[in-house]
Amino acid sequence: TRPAARAPLTPGAAARVERRTFLLMTVVAGVTSVVAGSVARGLNAAAARVDDFRRTLVLPRAATPAAAIPASAELGVPGLAPFLTPADDFYRIDTALQVPSVDAASWKLRITGMVEEEVEITFAELLxxxxxxxxxxxxxxxxxxxxxxxxxxxxxxxxxRLLLERARPTADADMVLSTSQDGWTASTPLEALTDPDRASILAVGMNGEPLPQQHGFPVRMVVPGLYGYVSATKWVTELKVTTFAEDVAYWSTRGWTERGPIKTGSRIDTPRSGARVDAGRTAIAGMAWAQHTGIEKVEVRVDEGDWVEATLGDGVGTDTWRQWSYAWDATSGSHSVEVRATDTTGATQTSDEAPPAPDGATGWHRISVGVG
Known part of the structure; x- marks a missing residue:
């Protein structure tokens, strides 16, 4: 049957409905605020507990320490990024609205999927x-x-690779789908994780300290030569051995490519674009990178003139960036400065300009400088 027709509301009746609606909304907002406040206090308390544990944690000494970083890795040019990036200045890109607070005592990593034997390891066992x-x-x-x-x-x-050796991936596997505490996933080529010449690790320390919470405490992945979206899983909890045909990671479902090798790149740190400098000898300096290949040379040109080779700071293997500098005899006027890098295979970074999506930006960094 048809529902009975409702009588039109009088202004007074409408006002009563509006007051009831307002009161109901007020109550709901109040309850929501209380719940949100309680959740926030709980999250803050959990973060504080994890940070307290982290601050008192003493990491073991490395059985295989890194080679000493030579003093010549730093060129001493003001305005140039340091060779080692302090943790507080290290970029942070992830999808976590709230930094996960992971209890190291209960953390476990599972290796699952296309393996002969599943593996599970605790934080204490990892250390x-x-x-x-x-x-x-x-x-x-x-x-x-x-x-x-x-x-x-x-x-x-x-x-x-040593943990994967325990699990013994099947012959047809070609990818590891890593999962974060918050459910984020990355697809890493299996060969990049099993290559003995590539230092792909489950990291617990950064610059001599336990990982900061925002950088993945207690455990994250570090894989040289691959962009972070396919390799650098923070707060990692599972490594699923699988195939690219079977599984798709978070960013790959959003149009980014599946494998993500890092492209050779370079940038100018000083002077900044738009800066004015005095005429005469001026340092142009910046950074260049080509992980997992290494930088062979960096070249600079002014006003689209001849390319001139810059001075390189020493690196530490093929997986680190290198500082570079060029002594420019600056003359009055407006000038353009460009930089390009060449890797150890002889391949020079392309001048073709492309945006970051879907597999990394390309092009030469160019700045404008005023002199005088």
Missing amino acids: ALPLEEHVTTLTCVSNEVGGDLIGNALWLGYPI
Whole structure:
């Protein structure tokens, strides 16, 4: 049957409905505020407990320490990024609205999927293994040409390939789908994690300290030569051995490519674009990177003239960026400055300009400088 027609509301009746609606909304808002406040207090308390544990944690000494960083890695040019990036200055890109507070005492990593034997390891068991130190530069695929979504750190951890050896992946597997505490996933080529010449590790330390919470405490992945969206899983809890045909990771479902090798890049740190400098000898300096290949040379040109080779700071292996500098005899007027890098295979970074999506930005970093 048809519902009975409702009589039109009089102004007084409408006002009563509005008052009831307002009161109901007020009550709901109040309850929501109380719940939200309670949740926030709980999250803050959990974060404080984890941070207290982290601050008192003494990491074991590396069984295989990294080679000493030579003083010549730093060129001493004001305004140039340091060779090692302090943790507080290290870029942070993730999908976590709230930094996960992971209790190290209950943390476990599981290796599942296409393996002969599933493996599970606790934080205490991980720390008891012979850990290694590696200096590795990480890069975000969202980094624009000349951008700062890149950083270099001393990492302490355990080779992922040795844990995978315990699990014994099947012959047809070609990918590891790593999962974060918050459900985020990354697809890493299996060969990048099993290559003995690539320092792919489960990291527990950063620059001599336990990982900061925002950088993945208690455990994260560090894989040289791959953009972070396919490799640098923070707060990692599972490694599922699988195939690219079977599983798709978080960013790959949003149009980004599946494998994500880092492209050779370089940038100018000083002077900044738009700066004015005095005429005469002026230092142009910046950073260059080509993980997992290494930088061979960096070249600079002014006003689209001849390319001139810059001075390189020493690196530490093929997985770190390198500082570079060029002594420019600046003359009055407005000038353009460009930089390009060449890796150890002889391949020079392309001048073709492309945005970060879907597999990393390309092009030469160019700045404008006024002199005088």
